[in-house]
Amino acid sequence: MKSLQVRYRSDERGGSFLRNTRHTARKSDFQQGYRTGYDKGFKSGKETFGTWFEGTSIIIPTYNQKQLLLQCLDYIEAHTVSPYEIIIVDNGSQDGTVEALRRRRGSLRVAAHSSNLGFAQAINTGLMMARGQTIVLLNNDVFVTEGWLTQMLACLFESPDTAAVGPVTNYISGEQKIDVPYHELSEMPRFAAAYNRRNTGKWRDTSRLVGFCILMKRSTFEQVGYLDEGYEVGNFEDDDWNRRLRLQGKRMRIAGDTFVHHVGSVTMKGLGAKQFSTVNDRNERFYTQKWGNRYEWIRSKVKESAASSHQAADFFPTHIWIRSASGKLFWMQHGVKYPVAAKVRDEVMTASMPRLSVIELLQIPTGPEYGEMELAAIKRDSSRDGKVVMAEDGTIYQLDQGARREFVSHYACTAWGFIIPKQTASHEAWNDWPEGLPIAPPTRSKAEDL
Incomplete structure (x- = not known):
């Protein structure tokens, strides 16, 4: 039998028809496989969304510190026995960090930003990805030690009202710093192994x-919310988060029997002295603008509300328009959000409306949809309920169902979209009204998917 010889016509570019056919087939197979894999992944993600694993999500933001980060990961893998996942959020590193992470094995997930979006936004990206029942926010220049997570978890769950826990360390500001006898990193593990002995007497508020x-517990994140992305690069966003947590009456503790090593401010120092000072000063001004110098006032409010369990939405104002990241519009009144019908949305929607995260919106019960009739009623409303007034001493209140609620700062008033009154109001009308919960500033988020 003669063999059958087939000649293949060359195309205009000189390639054979057979080669093109094979290339097309491979491309088609790849596209089909990609679509199948994507569909399966999307279905699996949708089915498992909102289900958490009984372990800890460790979130590490990083920027141009590859070797330090890899050391940090080595220490985690060597000294963590409790179930965990690691989520690394890279802020546009240019030193091969992302490539090195992709070559690394283990329970590791990586999110890569295209540029340096700052500590707060990196942490928030990690919080969106976290699936653990507990969450650790960890700097990339921290080297954990024997028993670190087990002992911190014990401190966290010793009391149901404990919301967050931190260890002690060698390099930090405040009461978490302790003196250490070692001078070389090689001496640190021996010191830590001897120091990290369970001792509940060292746990303190x-x-x-x-x-x-x-x-922190996942419930802490769900009630307090994301870090404020109004702080650029780094510094003061953790103090801001502390303020919000304290305002809700939540308990923070130091696990004094747990030591980790902290190299200290490596990323921030990498900015250079001039830029570091500029960033730090700007963030400090924003922090002061948001909260003022009102630590004792917040402490008094915490004591008053300590018997109740609060969340971020309890400190939102009333009678206000809010929007979601996806562009949905709501009218919020007395702790309920009312979706606005699409046909009237454009009448009231403005770019300056405060945008709330999904976490915050989930805290607020949803009422029936508002249409033209309800919108007209809002415009006609001339009652005192929801009115913003200024006292003679400059304090700004919102009148809310027979109570007067103080804005934490002038910034809090304007950031929610209210106009600061130009004249003081007569105190007699509401002077005897009881004080309600204060109104805290909204948390700024730049990412459109929070």
Whole structure:
């Protein structure tokens, strides 16, 4: 039998028809496989969304510190026996960090930003990805030690009202710093192994946890919310988060029997002295603008509300328009959000409306949809309920169902979209009204998917 010889016509570019056919087939197979894999992945993600694993999500933001980060990961893998996942959020590193992470094995997930979006936004990206029942925020220059997570978890769950826990360390501001006898990193593990012995007598309450290493319950994140992305690059966003947590009456503790090593401010120092000073000063001004110098006032409010369990939405104002990241519009009144019908949305929607995260919106019960009739009623409303007034001493209140609620700051008033009154109001009308919960500033988020 003669063999059948087939000649293949060359195309205009000189390639054979057979080669093109094979290439097309391979491309088609790849596209089909990609679509199948994507569909399966999307279905699996949708089915498992909202289900958490019984372990800890360790979130590490990083920027151009590859070797330090790899050391940090080595220490985690060597000294963590409790179930965990690691989520690394890279802020546009240019030193091969992302490539090195992709070659690394283990329970590791990586999110890569295209540029340096700052500590707060990196942490928030990690929080969106976290699936653990507990969450650790960890700097990339922290080297954990024997028993670190087990002992911090014990401190966190010793009391149901404990919301967050931090360890002690060698390099930090505040009461989490301790003196250490070692001078070389090689001497640190021996010291830590001897130091990290369970001792509940060393657990103590605190009003401030520094963000180099914080362990929290998932419920804490869901009630307090994301970090404020109004702070650029880094510094003061953890103090801001502390304020919000304290305002809700939540308990923070230092696990004084747990030591981790902190190299200290490596990323921030990498900015250079001039840029570091500029960033730090700007963030400090924003922090002061948001909260003022009102630590004792917040402490008094915490004591008054300590018997109740609060969340971020309890400190939102009433009678206000809010929007979601996806562009949905709501009218919020007395702790209920009312979706606005699409046909009237454009009448009231403005770019300056405060945008709430999904976490915050989930805290607020949803009422029936508002249409033209309800919108007209809002415009006609001339009652005192929801009115913003200024007292003679400059304090701004919102009148809310027979109570007067103080804005934490002038910034809090304007950031929610209210106009500061130009004249003081007569105090007699509401002077005897009881004080309600204060109104805290909204948390700024730049990412459109929070």
